[in-house]
Amino acid sequence: MVQTETALALPLVAPHTSVRDTMLVIDKYAKGIAVVVDDERRLVATITDGDIRRAILAGIDFGVPVMHLKQRQSSGPERVPVTARVGATETELIALMKERSVPQIPLLDAERRVCGLAVLHDLLHRLDLPVTGVIMAGGFGKRLSPLTDSVPKPMLPINGRPLMEHTLDKFRQAGVQSVHITTHYLSDSITRHFKDGAGFGVNLTYVQESEPLGTAAALAQIKAGTDPLLVMNGDILTNVNLRAMLDFHREHGACLTVGVRQYDIEVPFGVVESDGIKVLAVTEKPVLRHFINAGIYMVEPAVCRLIPPKQHFDMPDLITAAIQQGGTVISFPVSEYWLDIGRIEQYQKAGADAAEGIV
Numbered sequence: 155m156v157q158t159e160t161a162l163a164l165p166l167v168a169p170h171t172s173v174r175d176t177m178l179v180i181d182k183y184a185k186g187i188a189v190v191v192d193d194e195r196r197l198v199a200t201i202t203d204g205d206i207r208r209a210i211l212a213g214i215d216f217g218v219p220v221m222h223l224k225q226r227q228s229s230g231p232e233r234v235p236v237t238a239r240v241g242a243t244e245t246e247l248i249a250l251m252k253e254r255s256v257p258q259i260p261l262l263d264a265e266r267r268v269c270g271l272a273v274l275h276d277l278l279h280r281l282d283l284p285v286t287g288v289i290m291a292g293g294f295g296k297r298l299s300p301l302t303d304s305v306p307k308p309m310l311p312i313n314g315r316p317l318m319e320h321t322l323d324k325f326r327q328a329g330v331q332s333v334h335i336t337t338h339y340l341s342d343s344i345t346r347h348f349k350d351g352a353g354f355g356v357n358l359t360y361v362q363e364s365e366p367l368g369t370a371a372a373l374a375q376i377k378a379g380t381d382p383l384l385v386m387n388g389d390i391l392t393n394v395n396l397r398a399m400l401d402f403h404r405e406h407g408a409c410l411t412v413g414v415r416q417y418d419i420e421v422p423f424g425v426v427e428s429d430g431i432k433v434l435a436v437t438e439k440p441v442l443r444h445f446i447n448a449g450i451y452m453v454e455p456a457v458c459r460l461i462p463p464k465q466h467f468d469m470p471d472l473i474t475a476a477i478q479q480g481g482t483v484i485s486f487p488v489s490e491y492w493l494d495i496g497r498i499e500q501y502q503k504a505g506a507d508a509a510e511g512i513v
Contacts, residue, residue, distance in 0.1 A: 164271055166191050167220060169198055174216035177206050177489065185273050186398055187258045190220065195267045197260055199224050200235040203398045204405055210416065210487040213443065237262050240269045247272045257401060275397070283329035283397055284381045285452070287356070288373065289321060291388035292338030292363050297496050306340040308388035309347065310501065313508035316347065317495065319354065320391060320508070326355040328396040330384065336372035338363040368468040370461055378455035385469075387449035391504050393491040393513055394450060402486050403452040409481035410457050410473060413450030413488050418443050448488045457481065 165183035167176050167190055179188045180203055190199040198221075205223055209216075214223070236254045238247055240261045247259060251274045261270035295307030302310070308318040318335075325333055333356050337344055341362055351358030361375050373383065382403065384396060394413065403411040419442045427435045451469065460475040461467050476483050491513050495501050507513050 164268065165189060166195070166268065167201070168192075169221045170219045172217050173206065173209060173214060173220050173223065176201055176220040177216070180206065181395075181490075184395075185258060185271060186401060187271070188220070189260050189268050189271065191268055194265075197235060197237065197262060197266055197268050200258075200260065202258070203395070204402050207398075207402060207487045207489065210489060211445070211485060235260060238272065239263075242272075244277050248274065248277055251277075255405075281329050282331050283384075283400060285330060285384040285396075285400060286376070286379065286381050287325050287330040287333035288376065288383050288385040289318065289333060289335045289388050290369055290372070290385065291318065291344060292336050292341075292366060292372070293388065294339045295389070298498060298501060301498070301501070304340070306337075306343060307495070309340075309343050310495075312391065312504050317391065317504075318344070318348070318388060320513070321386060321388070322348075322351070322354050322356055324392070324394075324396070325384075330356065330396070332357045332359075334359050334361055334376050335388075336361045336363060338366050367464070368466045368471070370469045370472040371465070371467045373453070373458045373472075374461040374463060376458070378458055380455065383451075383453040383455065383458070385451040385453055387494075389495045390449050391491075391493045391495060391508075391513055392448075392450070392488065394448075394488045395490060399450070399452055399486050403484070406484050407482055408452070408484045409454045410476045410483045411452040411486050412473060412483065413448035414445040414485040415448040415488050415492055416443065417446045445485060445487065448492055449494065450486075450488065452486075 165179050165185055165188045167179055167188045169190055176188050186203045188201045190201060192198055201220055201223060209223055236256050236259055238250060238259050238261055240263050251257060251259060257274040259272045260268050261272060263269050291308040293307060295302035298307055309316045312320055335344065335358060337360055345360055348354060348358055361372050363372055421440050421442065424436050424438045425440050426433055457476050460479065461472060473483055493500060493504055495504050
């Protein structure tokens with residue numbers, strides 16, 4: 155039997171709670187869900203991590219009440235939350251979750267008050283994340299010269315430890331057990347430090363590139379099983395929720411998921427919209443919003459077969475090839491801490507952030 159929990163131990167929010175504060179609740183409790191309740195703790199709705207990330211992609215104002223997300227949904231399984239009674243057995247809950255394809259179920263008493271939350275990951279007592287990790291660590295890091303003249307970028311110290319140690323920590327904490335590291339430039343310093351990964355809580359293997367053939371070419375050398383590949387650039391420092399990314403990838407039946415980051419550009423002038431010589435409108439200092447590639451990917455093994463042998467092939471090429479093959483390629487917004495360490499000032503910021511415990 156699944157035990158009930160106190161209100162303080164549950165990710166509960168009120169209907170008027172903002173989307174922004176609901177995000178914080180989901181992050182705090184790390185269950186991938188927030189449960190919306192009324193003043194009597196009766197169930198109103200559920201908001202998943204995926205709901206929040208879809209809202210980010212849709213450009214939703216994070217200050218609006220969280221129920222605004224539900225009002226935008228015209229249909230779908232989340233419109234009426236899947237629930238179970240308090241006292242349901244683990245076997246019953248697991249069967250219901252698999253039948254309804256949901257990883258969390260609120261537990262209700264006879265008055266529909268929320269008394270607990272069942273999470274599939276917890277019920278299965280599964281600590282591992284069913285993916286194979288890949289860290290791209292073969293680049294020259296020329297923009298960080300002279301720091302990288304004798305040290306590969308993933309080995310640059312961040313708060314006293316190599317950048318890649320921080321990445322492997324995140325992988326291990328998420329339950330990633332097996333990681334491939336692709337290497338080229340000054341690869342010996344990486345293999346000498348990390349060896350087989352036993353000292354870092356993961357199993358490491360290395361894919362040595364004799365010549366750099368692009369960011370995706372090395373994936374063709376990895377012997378893939380049935381689990382997706384979790385691919386991350388070696389110059390990324392992030393707190394992204396990797397389990398949430400896998401859930402999002404599976405929920406949408408994707409063959410390839412691209413981690414994206416919102417990037418705003420403020421135009422410091424009034425922008426004139428015209429039709430020929432006729433002025434239609436003037437917008438003063440508009441903010442242009444884009445999503446950029448965050449260098450984090452979830453890739454199904456079949457997609458790797460699209461990589462041509464011994465040819466230069468980057469991740470954008472692989473994304474394009476998957477789309478042209480009719481595959482479902484989706485974006486996963488990274489709302490957590492994320493920093494691309496490509497320049498000296500970004501490297502300095504990474505060190506400062508790590509020292510303050512931000513990442």
